[in-house]
Amino acid sequence: QKEVEQNSGPLSVPEGAIASLNCTYSDRGSQSFFWYRQYSGKSPELIMFIYSNGDKEDGRFTAQLNKASQYVSLLIRDSQPSDSATYLCAVNPITGRRALTFGSGTRLQVQP
Amino acid sequence: NAGVTQTPKFQVLKTGQSMTLQCAQDMNHNSMYWYRQDPGMGLRLIYYSASEGTTDKGEVPNGYNVSRLNKREFSLRLESAAPSQTSVYFCASSGQAFGSNQPQHFGDGTRLSIL
Numbered sequence: 590q591k592e593v594e595q596n597s598g599p600l601s602v603p604e605g606a607i608a609s610l611n612c613t614y615s616d617r618g619s620q621s622f623f624w625y626r627q628y629s630g631k632s633p634e635l636i637m638f639i640y641s642n643g644d645k646e647d648g649r650f651t652a653q654l655n656k657a658s659q660y661v662s663l664l665i666r667d668s669q670p671s672d673s674a675t676y677l678c679a680v681n682p683i684t685g686r687r688a689l690t691f692g693s694g695t696r697l698q699v700q701p
Numbered sequence: 702n703a704g705v706t707q708t709p710k711f712q713v714l715k716t717g718q719s720m721t722l723q724c725a726q727d728m729n730h731n732s733m734y735w736y737r738q739d740p741g742m743g744l745r746l747i748y749y750s751a752s753e754g755t756t757d758k759g760e761v762p763n764g765y766n767v768s769r770l771n772k773r774e775f776s777l778r779l780e781s782a783a784p785s786q787t788s789v790y791f792c793a794s795s796g797q798a799f800g801s802n803q804p805q806h807f808g809d810g811t812r813l814s815i816l
Contacts, residue, residue, distance in 0.1 A: 597741070623804050623805075631809075631810075632791055632807040632808060632809050632810050633744070633791070633807050634807070635804045635805075635806070638804055677743065677744065679805075688732070688734055688746055688749045688759070688805075689746075689805055690746075691736075691743050691744040692743060693741065693742060693743030694743055
């Protein structure tokens with residue numbers, strides 16, 4: 590089992606719709622969770638982080654965390670073609686001296 | 702306002718050649734990281750340095766060495782390049798590494814091809 594799992598996609602949504610991206614993780618003690626966006630040929634850029642159970646909103650983005658079920662999700666409201674990218678979920682594990690663990694990413698396509 | 706700077710941006714090597722990838726950050730971060738990214742594999746940690754003077758292996762360290770030259774700089778060396786090391790290499794930094802809520806900030810990457 591991978592430590593951080595994401596559906597590779599592509600996830601295709603029409604412009605203006607809500608895109609829902611999901612991520613599950615295996616380390617139950619993980620404390621912090623990050624979403625990065627990566628455009629093709631570019632480096633990952635941080636878009637949101639969440640530490641507590643529940644929802645966290647930032648503009649059109651909402652991160653949702655459920656530690657009991659070990660999943661974290663990212664909702665993008667009013668999706669735009671410029672949101673088309675790969676979204677990487679990253680988890681800070683509590684066990685061992687390790688750095689962030691990344692999922693392999695979900696490719697999002699927003700159709701105009 | 703550079704953030705994390707990597708050099709070079711592109712490089713082509715022949716099998717068996719050596720080279721060093723350079724990374725520098727100007728955010729006064731304690732921790733620095735080297736990742737490789739291959740299609741369908743996501744980001745895989747090669748080595749990291751939690752603080753100046755320390756380095757640790759990540760998920761895929763074989764064939765690589767690192768040096769944390771000072772707080773700002775963290776270099777990655779390929780001693781004898783192999784075609785399997787063809788990849789995009791990203792350097793990142795963060796305030797702290799372990800048990801930390803601090804995110805990592807990435808450089809623009811080095812695209813390395815080994816023939």
